[in-house]
Amino acid sequence: MALHKDHRINRHKQQGLSEDNLLQEAEKESEKLNLTGGVKQANKKDEPQENGTHQTKESDKESVSDQITEGIHEENLHKEMRGELFKYEAADWMAPMTKIPKYRIKLAVTNTPIHRWNLPGIPEEFKIFIKRDDLTGSTLSGNKVRKLDFLFAEAVAQGYKHVITGGEIQSNHCRSVAIAARELGMRSHLILRSVRPERNHIKFEGNMLLNGLLGCKIYLVQKEAGFPVNLKPRIDKLKQHIESTTGEKCYVIPIGGSDEVGVFGYIEAFREMIGQGVCERFDDVVVATCGLGNTLAGIAIGNYLTGSHLRCHGICVSGSGDNIIPSINGVLTQLGLHGVEAENIANIINGYCGDGYGLSTSEELDYIRHVCSETGIVLDPVYTGKTTLGLVQILNKTPEIFKGKRILFIHTGGIFIVTDGRLTDMLNNSETVLQQLVAWPNEDILPSDIS
Ligand SMILES: Cc1ncc(COP(=O)(O)O)c(C=O)c1O
Numbered sequence: 001m002a003l004h005k006d007h008r009i010n011r012h013k014q015q016g017l018s019e020d021n022l023l024q025e026a027e028k029e030s031e032k033l034n035l036t037g038g039v040k041q042a043n044k045k046d047e048p049q050e051n052g053t054h055q056t057k058e059s060d061k062e063s064v065s066d067q068i069t070e071g072i073h074e075e076n077l078h079k080e081m082r083g084e085l086f087k088y089e090a091a092d093w094m095a096p097m098t099k100i101p102k103y104r105i106k107l108a109v110t111n112t113p114i115h116r117w118n119l120p121g122i123p124e125e126f127k128i129f130i131k132r133d134d135l136t137g138s139t140l141s142g143n144k145v146r147k148l149d150f151l152f153a154e155a156v157a158q159g160y161k162h163v164i165t166g167g168e169i170q171s172n173h174c175r176s177v178a179i180a181a182r183e184l185g186m187r188s189h190l191i192l193r194s195v196r197p198e199r200n201h202i203k204f205e206g207n208m209l210l211n212g213l214l215g216c217k218i219y220l221v222q223k224e225a226g227f228p229v230n231l232k233p234r235i236d237k238l239k240q241h242i243e244s245t246t247g248e249k250c251y252v253i254p255i256g257g258s259d260e261v262g263v264f265g266y267i268e269a270f271r272e273m274i275g276q277g278v279c280e281r282f283d284d285v286v287v288a289t290c291g292l293g294n295t296l297a298g299i300a301i302g303n304y305l306t307g308s309h310l311r312c313h314g315i316c317v318s319g320s321g322d323n324i325i326p327s328i329n330g331v332l333t334q335l336g337l338h339g340v341e342a343e344n345i346a347n348i349i350n351g352y353c354g355d356g357y358g359l360s361t362s363e364e365l366d367y368i369r370h371v372c373s374e375t376g377i378v379l380d381p382v383y384t385g386k387t388t389l390g391l392v393q394i395l396n397k398t399p400e401i402f403k404g405k406r407i408l409f410i411h412t413g414g415i416f417i418v419t420d421g422r423l424t425d426m427l428n429n430s431e432t433v434l435q436q437l438v439a440w441p442n443e444d445i446l447p448s449d450i451s
Pocket of ligand 1 (some may be wrong): 143172173251256258289290291292293294295296380383384412414446
């Protein structure tokens with residue numbers, strides 16, 4: 001439906017109507033044709049019932065029970081209870097997609113709040129708000145959890161006992177997979193890349209601290225080449241070995257949870273954002289992007305399918321964002337969304353990754369400290385810290401790349417990277433921070449430097 005609406009907008013554009021009038025015109029036409037777009041209908045259908053569940057039709061129950069496999073208990077199918085499989089009900093506006101997940105498991109704590117963010121360094125005319133996807137949980141938090149709602153649903157529905165995934169040594173995604181797997185009674189195997197993959201060189205800090213506590217198996221590999229060379233062959237070998245020796249099925253979760261199933265994490269997040277009035281309240285949405293750009297893809301697809309007017313930006317945190325557009329195009333094709341190109345729905349912004357993926361400059365680390373001390377929001381050095389500093393620089397230097405002045409930043413989490421050592425070193429060496437420490441040896445004598 002929204003697709004039709006877009007086409008009608010294009011037609012009006014050719015007729016010379018102004019941008020503002022276009023949406024109104026399209027809206028009127030939609031109403032005449034009873035094509036008011038999925039948004040309104042979806043909202044209605046999505047309204048939670050009193051008990052917090054979503055309504056399911058009788059006919060759906062029958063078709064679901066026909067497909068019940070190991071791991072699905074019929075009585076749980078309609079309950080959004082944490083860790084329980086339930087039938088996923090897509091919104092009407094998702095209809096153009098040919099591949100929609102059947103099930104979901106609620107791992108992410110949603111809806112996440114949106115609030116004003118007085119980010120230091122932003123020109124006065126801009127209003128920045130933040131969507132707190134760092135609050136999708138505690139140990140299991142950040143953007144990855146939303147994707148795991150769908151990926152683990154597939155694994156549980158099909159009776160998998162093991163999951164394999166891979167990434168960098170401090171991967172948020174791998175830590176999230178390890179936690180979710182344990183919560184759901186599955187075993188996880190993480191293939192992690194490091195520049196120093198020797199056992200005695202690996203420190204259990206940051207995300208690795210949790211991986212250590214979780215008891216997951218960690219396979220250390222040299223970070224020498226890209227994913228296909230480094231990780232893919234090992235993942236395939238490991239899967240084959242585990243399945244042949246245990247007789248149990250092994251589910252492979254793609255790097256970063258980034259595929260046509262994982263992308264529903266942020267397509268669904270867009271649905272949540274519709275309910276939060278994001279389409280009316282904002283002009284631009286900004287998120288950290290790298291690798292396959294899957295979080296950005298989900299938001300941009302939701303925006304496109306609903307015919308919403310937001311401009312979706314991904315600030316790239318790795319040296320080259322060259323893969324992002326082809327990857328988003330790959331997801332669009334997988335979902336059957338032919339005739340739409342990534343470039344038309346998502347704006348990739350390069351040039352703000354500092355020294356490169358995972359590397360921090362002292363300016364970035366100090367900015368993270370400054371933002372935290374001014375606003376209470378903790379950013380991480382690999383993703384959200386770079387993105388935020390990039391956002392400030394863009395708004396000062398080239399604000400015209402944004403559509404308007406009302407900007408929503410999505411905080412994608414990454415909290416455990418904060419404890420991987422680099423911020424500790426920065427704090428230990430910062431004069432400003434050291435001044436926070438006040439010696440008070442004698443309780444009768446107040447220290448002189450209280451402020
Ligand atoms: C905290 C954080 N933000 C953003 C991203 C980027 O997400 P995506 O891989 O979906 O583009 C990641 C992924 O690694 C992440 O861990």
